[in-house]
Amino acid sequence: MTTTDVVVIGGGQAGLAAGYHLRRQNLAYVILDAQSTAGGAWQHTWDSLHLFSPAGLSSLPGRLMPAQPGQEYPDAAHVVDYLSDYEQRYSLPVHRPATVRAVHRDGTRLRVETDAGHWSARAVISATGTWWRPFLPAVPGQEKFTGRQLHTTGYRRPSAHGGSQLGPARLRVPVLAHPPGLRAAGARRPAAAQRRARRGHPDQEPHREAEGRAPDGQVRWRSRRQLHQEAAGDRQMLFVCATRFDKYVEASFGSYVTLRHHQVGERTGRPDSLRSVGVMLTPDHSGSRPRDTTPVRVLGPSHLTSEQVTEFEELWPQSGSA
Ligand SMILES: Cc1cc2nc3c(=O)[nH]c(=O)nc-3n(C[C@H](O)[C@H](O)[C@H](O)COP(=O)(O)OP(=O)(O)OC[C@H]3O[C@@H](n4cnc5c(N)ncnc54)[C@H](O)[C@@H]3O)c2cc1C
Secondary structure (H helix, E strand, O other): OEEOOEEEEOOOHHHHHHHHHHHHOOOOEEEEOOOOOOOHHHHOOOOOOEOOOOHHHOOEOOEOOOOEOOEOOOEHHHHHHHHHHHHHHOOOOEEOOOOEEEEEEEOOEEEEEEEOEEEEEOEEEEOOOOOOOOOOOOOOOHHHOOOOOOOHHHOOOHHHHOOOOOOOOOOOOOHHHOOHHHHHOOOOOOOHHHHHOOOOOEEEEEEEEEEEOOOOOOEEEEEEEEEEEEOOEEEEEEEEEEOOOOHHHHHHHHHHHHHHHHHHHHHHOOHHHOEEEEEEEEEOOOOOOOEEEEEEEEEOOOOOOHHHHHHHHHHOOOOOOO
16 A cells, blocks of 8 residues: 555546646645556547647646647647646656546545555545546437437547448537537438427537638637527527737627627527627737637627618628528
8 A cells, every 4th residue: 555645536637737736735646547548538539529729728737738730729639749748747646557446534544446556645636537437318319210329439430430321419518529520421410309409408509710801901710609598598608719809809709799699589589588698719919828808798688670780790700600
């Protein structure tokens, strides 16, 4: 039995970040990871997965994630490289493979039992992630579907499915997390029963990219939208990354949020209970941080006239189709 102050279970990004801070506290600790190599869940995702956020916004404490050449949104292999480098850079004491089987109270301490030995610790941090015990939701109509149903944890690439028609079930998993390869393989819209099942779950749209017209040059936008329909009221979240910040971009974003608020209120027939919150990420004007955030909130009925709708649609280049 090895004695230490803290045992961290899991050597993915959460476990490494915990290790970084424990190191700064000069505590004795160990990170126990069931994987044979660094990278946590990122080693096992589908081939085409990219981060949702640019590299600069995906960093662990102490070390910026370097940009991946030619990719604003790094791929999974880049994340694995970054995590491997991170644990070496800080000499994090990761033991692998070591699978924790049980944690027991042992007097004033905790006994951590693994398949690679036992540890006695004052505290245990659980950083085991969600990948390893996937949640398989019940989908109305599921029993009538005769094709194969698999969780994203079991999916790697479309070619493994030999020309079958593939499509995401669109439940709790953000659309951005749907393996893009499915679309490349000609994914169909989900069945009507599955679409209806989205009520009560986030209704999400994939990111959109667009070139905006700006007085002195082009702006690139990337947007994502989520609608949570709940008994207490509807909640819409809009996220936009833009490559510039100025009055034009700010006004366009305000128009976008207002317009989508109006359109969703009309569509759902519940404008009174709708809350829309938009967050825009743009380069920081002072240069002190990589990004700045601009929030916009719209509550309740929007009362937009048709002229205002037209005006806002023109201001926001993607509003007509977003
Ligand atoms: C499709 C998808 C896209 C995502 N995109 C982003 C993104 O763009 N940006 C972002 O910041 N986050 C993103 N995330 C979320 C998050 O960053 C990842 O899920 C990340 O892998 C979570 O890190 P983690 O350390 O919590 O868990 P994991 O990476 O799963 O690491 C947990 C580690 O614990 C180990 N472990 C588990 N049980 C035991 C045990 N009993 N004993 C020992 N070890 C154990 C596992 O083997 C693993 O190595 C995404 C998640 C998914 C699923």
